Amino acid sequence: MTESRKIRRAGPLTYHGSAIPDTTTDQRLLDRRGPTDWVHTDPWRVMRIQSEFVEGFGLLSEVGRAVSVFGSARTKPGTPNYALGERVGARLAEAGYSVITGGGPGTMEAANKGAQEAGGHSIGLGIELPFEQSLNGYIDMGVTFRYFFVRKTMFVKYSQAFVVLPGGFGTLDELFESVTLVQTGKVTRFPVVLVGSKFWGGLVDWVRSTLLDEGVISPDDPDLITVTDDPDEVVEIIRKAHVSLARRDFELERVAEEGLAAGNGANGAE
Numbered sequence: 001m002t003e004s005r006k007i008r009r010a011g012p013l014t015y016h017g018s019a020i021p022d023t024t025t026d027q028r029l030l031d032r033r034g035p036t037d038w039v040h041t042d043p044w045r046v047m048r049i050q051s052e053f054v055e056g057f058g059l060l061s062e063v064g065r066a067v068s069v070f071g072s073a074r075t076k077p078g079t080p081n082y083a084l085g086e087r088v089g090a091r092l093a094e095a096g097y098s099v100i101t102g103g104g105p106g107t108m109e110a111a112n113k114g115a116q117e118a119g120g121h122s123i124g125l126g127i128e129l130p131f132e133q134s135l136n137g138y139i140d141m142g143v144t145f146r147y148f149f150v151r152k153t154m155f156v157k158y159s160q161a162f163v164v165l166p167g168g169f170g171t172l173d174e175l176f177e178s179v180t181l182v183q184t185g186k187v188t189r190f191p192v193v194l195v196g197s198k199f200w201g202g203l204v205d206w207v208r209s210t211l212l213d214e215g216v217i218s219p220d221d222p223d224l225i226t227v228t229d230d231p232d233e234v235v236e237i238i239r240k241a242h243v244s245l246a247r248r249d250f251e252l253e254r255v256a257e258e259g260l261a262a263g264n265g266a267n268g269a270e
């Protein structure tokens with residue numbers, strides 16, 4: 001009778017006899033030894049980026065109708081812009097929208113405060129910065145990201161409109177990123193509302209004159225942005241846009257169903 005050979009299973013793999021490695025996968029995982037420089041390499045960073053997306057999608061997937069509010073991190077409590085941020089947050093919450101901000105101080109805090117105090121759902125998507133900073137104190141659900149671009153994806157994916165109050169480079173970056181996504185058709189359901197005509201007027205005039213005159217945007221592009229001073233109008237603009245988008249979706253579905261009923265079949269597009 002042949003002596004039974006030793007075997008070891010490792011997931012789907014079975015090792016036999018002399019092919020059995022000296023250590024098990026668990027030992028290699030759990031024993032801490034060897035070089036650690038791989039944690040500073042790009043492939044490892046890619047894994048970390050992936051995990052941030054997975055975590056963000058998991059945590060935010062059940063957020064209902066939401067609006068992202070952007071604005072200066074430097075707006076001080078007690079100033080007109082802080083009060084404006086609070087009113088915008090409150091009106092959105094009263095209209096049933098969750099309010100998503102960058103979770104920081106200034107206008108972000110004001111919008112979260114307004115939303116929370118109005119009984120709404122107040123969300124902060126924080127960002128890890130080189131200096132110590134915690135989420136503001138008016139957040140029901142806070143998620144902190146390491147990467148700006150992962151966080152930006154979350155603002156777009158989990159909100160149905162962008163509201164932009166006065167702010168600096170960060171706010172301008174968020175404004176133009178959102179307008180570019182709408183302009184290029186990467187997102188379809190995004191009213192972009194600027195709040196504060198005095199602050200935004202010069203920029204909007206420049207868009208309508210210089211950018212149009214130079215031919216670097218299309219004639220319809222300035223209409224991708226709406227300006228108002230009135231928090232109630234912010235909600236009205238967003239509601240109207242969503243109603244007309246819902247009508248358009250309904251119409252598209254009706255046309256598709258009629259096409260199917262008439263035997264045209266689907267066109268195969270995703």
Ligand SMILES: C/C(=C\CNc1ncnc2c1ncn2[C@@H]1O[C@H](COP(=O)(O)O)[C@@H](O)[C@H]1O)CO
Nearest residue numbers: 070071072073074102104105167168169170171
């Ligand atoms: C500069 C200060 C704090 C920075 N903290 C921030 N926390 C969270 N999100 C931030 C922060 N700074 C910028 N952002 C994002 O950009 C927008 C504001 O940028 P701006 O340059 O201040 O206009 C904002 O919407 C955030 O998403 C001092 O306390």
